[in-house]
Amino acid sequence: MPRKKKKSPDAVPLAVIKRLPLYHRYLTMLAQNDVERISSRELAAKMGITASQLRQDLSWFGSFGQQGYGYRVKDLLGEVSKILGLDRQFQMIILGAGNLARALVSYPNFRRRGFYVEAIFDSNPDLIGKQVNGVTIKDVKYLSEYLQQHTVDIGIITAPASVAQKLADTLVAGGVKAIWNFAPIHLKVPRDVVVENVQIGESLLTLSFRLQQQERRKS
Amino acid sequence: MPRKKKKSPDAVPLAVIKRLPLYHRYLTMLAQNDVERISSRELAAKMGITASQLRQDLSWFGSFGQQGYGYRVKDLLGEVSKILGLDRQFQMIILGAGNLARALVSYPNFRRRGFYVEAIFDSNPDLIGKQVNGVTIKDVKYLSEYLQQHTVDIGIITAPASVAQKLADTLVAGGVKAIWNFAPIHLKVPRDVVVENVQIGESLLTLSFRLQQQERRKS
DNA sequence: TAGATTGTTAATCGATTAACAATC
DNA sequence: TAGATTGTTAATCGATTAACAATC
Numbered sequence: 001m002p003r004k005k006k007k008s009p010d011a012v013p014l015a016v017i018k019r020l021p022l023y024h025r026y027l028t029m030l031a032q033n034d035v036e037r038i039s040s041r042e043l044a045a046k047m048g049i050t051a052s053q054l055r056q057d058l059s060w061f062g063s064f065g066q067q068g069y070g071y072r073v074k075d076l077l078g079e080v081s082k083i084l085g086l087d088r089q090f091q092m093i094i095l096g097a098g099n100l101a102r103a104l105v106s107y108p109n110f111r112r113r114g115f116y117v118e119a120i121f122d123s124n125p126d127l128i129g130k131q132v133n134g135v136t137i138k139d140v141k142y143l144s145e146y147l148q149q150h151t152v153d154i155g156i157i158t159a160p161a162s163v164a165q166k167l168a169d170t171l172v173a174g175g176v177k178a179i180w181n182f183a184p185i186h187l188k189v190p191r192d193v194v195v196e197n198v199q200i201g202e203s204l205l206t207l208s209f210r211l212q213q214q215e216r217r218k219s
Numbered sequence: 220m221p222r223k224k225k226k227s228p229d230a231v232p233l234a235v236i237k238r239l240p241l242y243h244r245y246l247t248m249l250a251q252n253d254v255e256r257i258s259s260r261e262l263a264a265k266m267g268i269t270a271s272q273l274r275q276d277l278s279w280f281g282s283f284g285q286q287g288y289g290y291r292v293k294d295l296l297g298e299v300s301k302i303l304g305l306d307r308q309f310q311m312i313i314l315g316a317g318n319l320a321r322a323l324v325s326y327p328n329f330r331r332r333g334f335y336v337e338a339i340f341d342s343n344p345d346l347i348g349k350q351v352n353g354v355t356i357k358d359v360k361y362l363s364e365y366l367q368q369h370t371v372d373i374g375i376i377t378a379p380a381s382v383a384q385k386l387a388d389t390l391v392a393g394g395v396k397a398i399w400n401f402a403p404i405h406l407k408v409p410r411d412v413v414v415e416n417v418q419i420g421e422s423l424l425t426l427s428f429r430l431q432q433q434e435r436r437k438s
Numbered sequence: 439t440a441g442a443t444t445g446t447t448a449a450t451c452g453a454t455t456a457a458c459a460a461t462c
Numbered sequence: 463t464a465g466a467t468t469g470t471t472a473a474t475c476g477a478t479t480a481a482c483a484a485t486c
Contacts, residue, residue, distance in 0.1 A: 010436060015453065017428055021421035025403065039467065048405070051467095052455050059469060067468045068462045084424050085431040099322035106318055109420060115427075154426065178430040180423060184244065186267070194433050196426035198419060201328060202240035204399060205303050207373065207415035208334075209236055211397040212304040214413050217229060234477065258443060270443095271479050278445060286444040287486045443486085450479070457472075462465105 012060045019057055020084055022047060027077040039070035089114040092180075093152050095167045096159030097122035097130075097137045100182060104156065105133040115154070119146065122159075143167075147174025154178045161185040168195075231279045238276055239303055241266060246296040258289035308333040311399075312371050314386045315378030316341035316349075316356045319401055323375065324352040334373070338365065341378075362386075366393025373397045380404040387414075 026047055030038060040051040047054075058064055064079050065071045081087060094101045097120045104110070105117050120132060121140040128139045138146065146152075147170075155171040157164050157179060164183035171179060172189055179195045181187055184202070187195050245266055249257060259270040266273075277283055283298050284290045300306060313320045316339045323329070324336050339351060340359040347358045357365065365371075366389075374390040376383050376398060383402035390398060391408055398414045400406055403421070406414050 010432065017425055020428060021424035024424065050455060055469065063469065065468050066462060068466045070467065083428065085427040090427060099318050099325060103318035103322055110423070115423060153430065177433060178426055180426050192433060194426065194429040196422055196429065198422050200417060203415055203417050204329070204334060205240035205243065206236055207397055207399050207413065208304045208309060209239060209302065210413040210415065211372065213229065214396060214411060269479060274445065282445065284444050285486060287442045289443065
């Protein structure tokens with residue numbers, strides 16, 4: 001007999017996890033517009049998904065609605081925020097002081113949501129000691145030392161692919177459990193370390209393929 | 220009776236498309252290391268997928284291997300490059316001259332693969348007229364005019380979400396058929412325009428959730 | 439030739455959608 | 463109360479994996 005799928009928060013499918021930030025974004029917008037209640041049907045329509053999927057997704061985490069009424073926007077936003085971990089703070093450091101690092105440090109939404117960039121590391125002597133948006137650029141050779149003295153929740157790798165694995169190893173050795181990786185490389189890390197990749201280059205290739213496909217379709 | 224799934228290049232599932240850049244990356248690495256041949260089993264192992272999936276994916280586009288031998292790395296790389304459209308050039312413009320734009324313009328791999336940034340547009344008078352990596356920043360009010368006079372394959376939106384839809388509309392009106400969108404907003408475009416989103420903020424929220432999940436698992 | 443490996447068909451698995459009893 | 467809408471179970475759909483005949 002087929003075993004029933006268990007709905008522990010531990011087993012949430014990745015596809016569901018990836019939609020959580022979306023829910024958060026739309027609920028935030030609704031809350032800003034002072035919308036008090038919304039049904040799964042209405043919210044799903046706005047997001048371009050089905051109401052079934054929305055309710056199925058939420059059911060992984062609990063029951064947040066009310067039959068015949070729908071969801072209180074404020075309450076649901078609170079729940080989703082809690083699920084995403086936005087009720088706490090995250091200390092972050094960035095490895096690689098290039099333009100991408102600058103862009104990330106300057107993104108105001110991060111700080112507002114509890115994500116703090118505490119330091120930037122680089123190996124270029126011209127950059128070390130300078131500040132970016134109030135954050136000091138330190139010499140990467142002091143990275144291990146820094147990790148011993150500070151709590152770092154998230155390590156962000158914006159350095160070139162050639163040094164990314166080495167940096168990741170240093171982060172892992174220093175006890176960092178989450179890596180946000182922008183380098184075009186598959187990082188090897190222990191099973192208890194989570195890696196989230198932002199593969200910008202690959203996204204462009206996907207676009208290029210889909211553009212070609214579209215052009216072919218036309219002709 | 221269930222209809223057989225047609226394998227036209229037009230119907231390639233998005234999941235397959237998203238893996239194509241991966242294949243390209245690994246094959247490029249192999250070619251650089253002068254590896255001449257590889258079996259689906261070996262390549263799949265390197266990539267952390269199954270050999271079945273690799274062969275299944277490739278079969279959407281043709282037959283590139285040889286029984287009992289495997290694949291010639293160079294040939295397969297060539298085929299994948301062609302599939303991705305890397306045998307041609309793409310003219311691109313960037314809308315929004317912030318740090319992210321700087322990062323993209325400076326990324327050497329793009330130019331090498333045929334992706335050319337021809338112009339950057341912004342509305343900030345302090346930036347207009349300046350150059351970034353040899354690319355001039357123009358006033359966004361001349362965007363429509365520019366689109367009439369130049370062929371633009373890909374429009375890149377790095378501007379804030381508040382103006383992203385308006386910029387997308389201008390691109391579409393100017394005949395641009397592909398948009399690479401970094402703004403945290405769902406762009407509404409006609410069906411014949413392809414949009415590829417890079418949702419950096421949402422990626423961080425996904426990481427934050429997975430970190431929490433991991434921490435919970437531990438305790 | 440014999441061994442290896444492809445391309446493809448069939449089986450399995452998982453995710454999405456539909457349906458509906460429960461109930462506000 | 464009657465209508466609306468949830469949470470959940472069942473049905474469908476699509477993607478991944480397994481198996482194997484074809485063949486280099």
